[in-house]
Amino acid sequence: MRIAVLSPAVDRRHGTERSVAELLDRLSTQHGDTIDLYAQKVSDLKRNDAQTVGASDSAKIIWHRVNSFPAPHLIQFLGWLLLNRWTRWRRQRATHTVPDIVFSPGINALDADVILVHAVFRRIAELQQARDTGGYRGLHRKLYYALMCNLERRTYRNSSVTLAAVSQHTAAQLARYFDRHDVTVIPNGVDAQHFSPPALATMRERYRLEWKCSPRDFVLLLIGNDWRNKGLEILLRGVAQCLAQNPAQDNGMSLRLLVVGQDVQAPFRLEAQKLGIAQHVQFFAPVPDVRIFYAAADALIAPSLEDSFNLPVLEAMSCGLPVVVSPAAGVTDYLAHGKDAIVLEDPENKDQLAAAIRSLATNSALREAIASNGLRTAAKFSWESHVNELRKLLLSAAAEKSRRASPQTSV
Numbered sequence: 001m002r003i004a005v006l007s008p009a010v011d012r013r014h015g016t017e018r019s020v021a022e023l024l025d026r027l028s029t030q031h032g033d034t035i036d037l038y039a040q041k042v043s044d045l046k047r048n049d050a051q052t053v054g055a056s057d058s059a060k061i062i063w064h065r066v067n068s069f070p071a072p073h074l075i076q077f078l079g080w081l082l083l084n085r086w087t088r089w090r091r092q093r094a095t096h097t098v099p100d101i102v103f104s105p106g107i108n109a110l111d112a113d114v115i116l117v118h119a120v121f122r123r124i125a126e127l128q129q130a131r132d133t134g135g136y137r138g139l140h141r142k143l144y145y146a147l148m149c150n151l152e153r154r155t156y157r158n159s160s161v162t163l164a165a166v167s168q169h170t171a172a173q174l175a176r177y178f179d180r181h182d183v184t185v186i187p188n189g190v191d192a193q194h195f196s197p198p199a200l201a202t203m204r205e206r207y208r209l210e211w212k213c214s215p216r217d218f219v220l221l222l223i224g225n226d227w228r229n230k231g232l233e234i235l236l237r238g239v240a241q242c243l244a245q246n247p248a249q250d251n252g253m254s255l256r257l258l259v260v261g262q263d264v265q266a267p268f269r270l271e272a273q274k275l276g277i278a279q280h281v282q283f284f285a286p287v288p289d290v291r292i293f294y295a296a297a298d299a300l301i302a303p304s305l306e307d308s309f310n311l312p313v314l315e316a317m318s319c320g321l322p323v324v325v326s327p328a329a330g331v332t333d334y335l336a337h338g339k340d341a342i343v344l345e346d347p348e349n350k351d352q353l354a355a356a357i358r359s360l361a362t363n364s365a366l367r368e369a370i371a372s373n374g375l376r377t378a379a380k381f382s383w384e385s386h387v388n389e390l391r392k393l394l395l396s397a398a399a400e401k402s403r404r405a406s407p408q409t410s411v
Contacts, residue, residue: 027391218254303353
């Protein structure tokens with residue numbers, strides 16, 4: 001099968017982009033599919049550039065570079081919509097090859113045949129409206145979400161577009177907002193050999209030492225972009241409350257927080273300073289091997305306001321870390337509170353969050369039980385299963401597309 005894949009970026013530094021990389025690797029190497037990848041940025045992925053291969057090449061990932069230009073995110077995305085369509089048209093005209101199916105991980109085009117939904121912007125826009133910060137940044141965010149919501153209405157209500165979702169949580173939103181009750185749920189996977197306690201064991205001492213984490217530090221980790229939506233504000237307050245109620249000199253333990261992702265750091269640094277915990281918080285940009293952060297951490301904290309899945313939760317569990325997770329994350333469809341995770345009742349309640357952090361930091365039996373059960377739960381998820389289910393959907397959609405395109409046979 002020849003699949004056109006539309007994704008502005010593919011890498012292993014971010015959740016959605018990492019899941020796309022895992023998908024493309026397996027479609028190409030395990031299923032022998034040819035992938036025409038239309039993207040602006042590609043890294044950490046074995047591929048061929050379009051200039052070096054011919055139209056007859058098979059079982060390869062062929063990168064067709066889509067141009068980009070520096071501009072605010074809203075303008076960049078509009079440019080992406082136009083330029084990826086132009087790049088595909090130009091290539092098809094030059095080579096006379098047409099893909100069997102056009103696949104998009106999210107709203108990345110107006111003509112995708114199959115979309116795997118990683119986020120419902122309608123829901124994110126509702127949360128953003130309730131927390132409108134004003135100013136240029138707030139206006140830009142509002143306009144961007146308005147565009148995305150418009151594209152979702154146009155695309156997701158079209159019954160000829162095949163939809164899949166990474167969780168039942170997201171499928172329910174697609175039904176509620178767009179009246180789509182035919183969505184296939186295909187959860188994300190995890191590479192259990194890559195994200196495993198043995199794989200991380202040799203990294204822990206090095207990176208805790210590099211980041212000046214002492215043996216008595218209980219290190220918390222938050223991973224993701226859009227830190228307001230990921231719950232960083234409430235996490236900072238929860239950490240401050242823990243430190244105020246349990247100072248290091250009382251219990252011999254100090255909290256540290258590692259924050260990994262892409263967002264504007266200044267507002268969160270200022271909030272940490274106001275709370276008096278700036279020395280306990282470190283910010284990091286994404287890196288190719290996210291395992292270094294799991295290795296240094298003692299627990300992953302994910303109090304998201306909205307999350308279609310939250311892949312870092314699954315990866316942390318596979319690494320043997322206990323997790324605290326929001327009920328607004330799709331991954332909680334598969335978790336049991338108090339068994340393989342601590343599932344918050346209200347991700348915006350700092351008292352609940354602080355209590356969850358304290359219980360993990362001070363109760364080694366609870367910490368070990370949740371980590372052990374979480375490791376077994378994570379083992380039920382694999383990228384092989386994810387890819388197999390998604391490929392079945394792609395094949396079915398390709399067959400239906402071919403049937404619709406075939407001229408009706410007259411009797």
